[in-house]
Amino acid sequence: MKETLNANAQAVLEVVRRSHNHPTALEVYEAVRKVRPRIGVASVYRILHSLAQQGLIRELGRSDEACRYDGHIERHDHAICTACGALLDLPVEVRLSEEALRSAAQAAGIELHSHEVRLYGLCTACRQRLQQVESVEG
Amino acid sequence: MKETLNANAQAVLEVVRRSHNHPTALEVYEAVRKVRPRIGVASVYRILHSLAQQGLIRELGRSDEACRYDGHIERHDHAICTACGALLDLPVEVRLSEEALRSAAQAAGIELHSHEVRLYGLCTACRQRLQQVESVEG
DNA sequence: TAGCAGATTGATAATGATTATCATTATTAG
DNA sequence: CTAATAATGATAATCATTATCAATCTGCTA
Ligand SMILES: [Mn+2]
Ligand SMILES: [Mn+2]
Ligand SMILES: [Zn+2]
Ligand SMILES: [Zn+2]
Numbered sequence: 001m002k003e004t005l006n007a008n009a010q011a012v013l014e015v016v017r018r019s020h021n022h023p024t025a026l027e028v029y030e031a032v033r034k035v036r037p038r039i040g041v042a043s044v045y046r047i048l049h050s051l052a053q054q055g056l057i058r059e060l061g062r063s064d065e066a067c068r069y070d071g072h073i074e075r076h077d078h079a080i081c082t083a084c085g086a087l088l089d090l091p092v093e094v095r096l097s098e099e100a101l102r103s104a105a106q107a108a109g110i111e112l113h114s115h116e117v118r119l120y121g122l123c124t125a126c127r128q129r130l131q132q133v134e135s136v137e138g
Numbered sequence: 139m140k141e142t143l144n145a146n147a148q149a150v151l152e153v154v155r156r157s158h159n160h161p162t163a164l165e166v167y168e169a170v171r172k173v174r175p176r177i178g179v180a181s182v183y184r185i186l187h188s189l190a191q192q193g194l195i196r197e198l199g200r201s202d203e204a205c206r207y208d209g210h211i212e213r214h215d216h217a218i219c220t221a222c223g224a225l226l227d228l229p230v231e232v233r234l235s236e237e238a239l240r241s242a243a244q245a246a247g248i249e250l251h252s253h254e255v256r257l258y259g260l261c262t263a264c265r266q267r268l269q270q271v272e273s274v275e276g
Numbered sequence: 277t278a279g280c281a282g283a284t285t286g287a288t289a290a291t292g293a294t295t296a297t298c299a300t301t302a303t304t305a306g
Numbered sequence: 307c308t309a310a311t312a313a314t315g316a317t318a319a320t321c322a323t324t325a326t327c328a329a330t331c332t333g334c335t336a
Binding site for chain 2: 013016017018019020022023024025026028048052055056057058059060061062066067068069070071072073077078079081082087088089090091092093094095096100101103104105107108109110111112113114115116117118119120121122123124127
């Protein structure tokens with residue numbers, strides 16, 4: 001229900017698109033202020049979430065909100081539910097070649113210590129819950 | 139300089155190891171309280187960081203601390219500096235087979251929407267900074 | 277055009293996670 | 307047994323994010 005972007009949303013989108021450094025919400029806020037001085041921080045947060053929901057920008061971090069700890073230190077990957085934030089171990093390893101890792105790390109200029117694959121999607125519970133809603137609505 | 143683990147640290151480590159659900163610091167705190175009722179929340183945070191630094195447990199989330207936004211929505215991967223929290227785009231794609239993704243998602247019971255590879259290590263700036271320190275100390 | 281229902285906005289307060297302080301307590305060295 | 311030092315935990319502070327809610331804007335109708 002949020003088809004057209006108003007001036008504020010346009011400005012936020014512009015800022016995020018122009019920036020190549022993965023800005024935080026507050027950084028976006030400071031930049032948007034320059035062109036839309038009356039905008040408030042609440043609106044920036046609202047707009048960012050809305051843009052992310054529309055797929056126009058992407059949210060990084062935020063698997064839930066609090067830092068989580070893992071007692072299993074052997075390398076393994078995770079699945080993250082985009083609806084409820086659940087963070088699950090992947091029981092099988094997603095293999096990727098040493099060579100690909102090495103060259104990617106070099107291209108980014110990073111000294112590689114470890115890596116992780118993250119799968120995003122709906123967990124079983126959320127899938128069922130959303131199907132319910134869908135069948136009621138439709 | 140934190141070779142031996144005292145009773146509090148042992149208890150925290152036990153809790154994290156026993157839990158299979160990636161607990162938050164506060165969840166760990168509640169569980170540890172049961173066996174060490176006098177422990178404070180500050181100590182739990184201190185111990186968790188210390189254990190992570192020693193490589194005995196792993197911290198998930200916490201690329202920096204605030205949620206970051208990305209204006210580039212085409213699928214791509216990231217490098218994260220474990221020293222300064224910098225979050226960088228990988229300029230090359232880390233390829234992994236559709237088949238591996240699919241089977242991993244199925245094994246975790248998740249309906250896969252997207253995925254991301256994360257490389258962890260030291261960015262250029264931090265690498266140089268740490269070399270300086272090292273040469274002064276050593 | 278005036279008036280009104282409903283949506284949008286932004287100032288501000290509230291919340292939740294994490295960190296900083298600092299007086300108190302435990303450890304260690306002499 | 308001291309005195310010095312390190313570890314601890316209660317509590318206050320900070321920071322990002324969200325909730326509230328009065329004010330404002332936007333169609334729309336009489
Ligand atoms: Mn895990
Ligand atoms: Mn990116
Ligand atoms: Zn879920
Ligand atoms: Zn760095």
